[in-house]
Amino acid sequence: MIVSIIGGTGPQGLGIGERLAIAGVDVIIGSRKEEKALDVVEQAKKDLADYDLSNMKGMANEDAAKEGDVLIITVPLAAQKPTVEGIKEFCKDKIVMDATVPLETAIGGKPFRFIDLMEGSAAERTASILDGTGAKVICAFCNISNSHLSNIPEDIDCDCLIAGDDKQSKEVAAEIINKIPGVKTIDCGILEKARIIEKITPLLIGLNIKYKSHYGGLRITGINFE
Numbered sequence: 001m002i003v004s005i006i007g008g009t010g011p012q013g014l015g016i017g018e019r020l021a022i023a024g025v026d027v028i029i030g031s032r033k034e035e036k037a038l039d040v041v042e043q044a045k046k047d048l049a050d051y052d053l054s055n056m057k058g059m060a061n062e063d064a065a066k067e068g069d070v071l072i073i074t075v076p077l078a079a080q081k082p083t084v085e086g087i088k089e090f091c092k093d094k095i096v097m098d099a100t101v102p103l104e105t106a107i108g109g110k111p112f113r114f115i116d117l118m119e120g121s122a123a124e125r126t127a128s129i130l131d132g133t134g135a136k137v138i139c140a141f142c143n144i145s146n147s148h149l150s151n152i153p154e155d156i157d158c159d160c161l162i163a164g165d166d167k168q169s170k171e172v173a174a175e176i177i178n179k180i181p182g183v184k185t186i187d188c189g190i191l192e193k194a195r196i197i198e199k200i201t202p203l204l205i206g207l208n209i210k211y212k213s214h215y216g217g218l219r220i221t222g223i224n225f226e
Contacts, residue, residue: 003176004028004068006061006075007083009040012099013074015149016141016180018044021056022152023179028057030064037064048152065090070176072097072141073126077106077115080122084129093134095169097162098123099141101201112206114199121194123163138164138173139194142201144183147214155182158217161200162186163193186220 003020005013008029021027029044031037037058045053065071065087071094075083080100100122104113119125123139130137140162148156160177162185164170174185188197200218208216 001069001176002026002028002067003070003072004030004059004064006030006065006071006073006087007032007079008064008072008074009036010074011146011150012141013072014040014044015146016072016074016099017056018048018053018152019149019156019180020176021053022048022051023181024055025176025179026055028059028064028068030059030061032061034058034060034063051152061087062090068094070095070097070172072099074099074141076100077102077122080125081129084126088130088133091130091133091135094136095138095172096126096130096135097138097140097173098126100126101142101198103202103205112202112209114202120192121198123191123194123198127191136164136166136169137191138162138166138170139191139197140173140177140185142194142198143204143218145204145208145214145217148217151215153181156180156217157182157215157219159183159219160185161188161197161220163188163191163197165191184219186225 005017009031041058102115127137177185
């Protein structure tokens, strides 16, 4: 299985890609420009020279989406719509995890403030764009900080909340996400639950700012998920 990180050259996408590649997953880092993706992957291999990252390569977003079996979208809100529209033809019947969060930074505001979208959530917006393709959209990775992801080799002390309408696709997504050391994936239900999950991100950002941290996360306790 190949996992393609669409818009994966930023801290979040690259962190996810590095973590999965170290865990043995074949990873493609996508970017608007192939050259940037290739440069970022080359630098990552230098920075993490103690690890075998031969299973990670760079491509343009469209090629990454075409080659990937599972796609993870890691772009800012402003880039979400054009990015998803640009790869739509390659999303047929694929699992598409979306990490986009509607933060006020998209309009020059504060990172701890949320923007209400007409579709209800960023993940639902992606689902509306991909309607008719058979893509299974899952909200994922919204509540794991970039600092956690890049803090290799330390385990990530955080649950990953996901939501989606297709149970089997969520099971596949969880199997992939759980390869990251320390992370436990929690299925929160239907895709509409993304409206709640995405709003946790600005709360965590605000807590990190208030308490001068980069590693604020959350654990769901007291529930037997077996």
